[in-house]
Amino acid sequence: MNFVAPLNTIQLLSEAEKENLYSKLIDQINKDFNFANEAIDFPQSTSPDELKVQLHEKVYRLIQYKYTELLNLLYIIDVPEDTVKQLDGSDTVELSEQIAFLILKREWMKVWFRNRY
Helix, strand or coil: CCCCCCCCHHHHHHHHHHCCCHHHHHHHHHHHHHHCCCCCCCCCCCCHHHHHHHHHHHHHHHHHHCHHHHHHHHHHHCCCHHHHHCCCCCCHHHHHHHHHHHHHHHHHHHHHHHHHC
């Protein structure tokens, strides 16, 4: 089975749950955020909806107050820089939602491949 990139956060999280990899996705997010010195600790009991909202809020705060740290986080997670540059930054709420999705997508890719190979 080949990796198919999800089109949105809801599709991504439901795919992670369907493949029983949701807890590994949470672990990967926690690991990379902590590695970037951006303390975050999603418990395994975090629902997909809570994860989506809390991640969005964290990215929003990083954009507002710690932009350099956000760039470092994106580098550590390995979100492609050109993809981020293509986003429209005129609405910070929308931008943070899009960046949160890019983070989730990259983390999901890592978990999916590690599980398959």
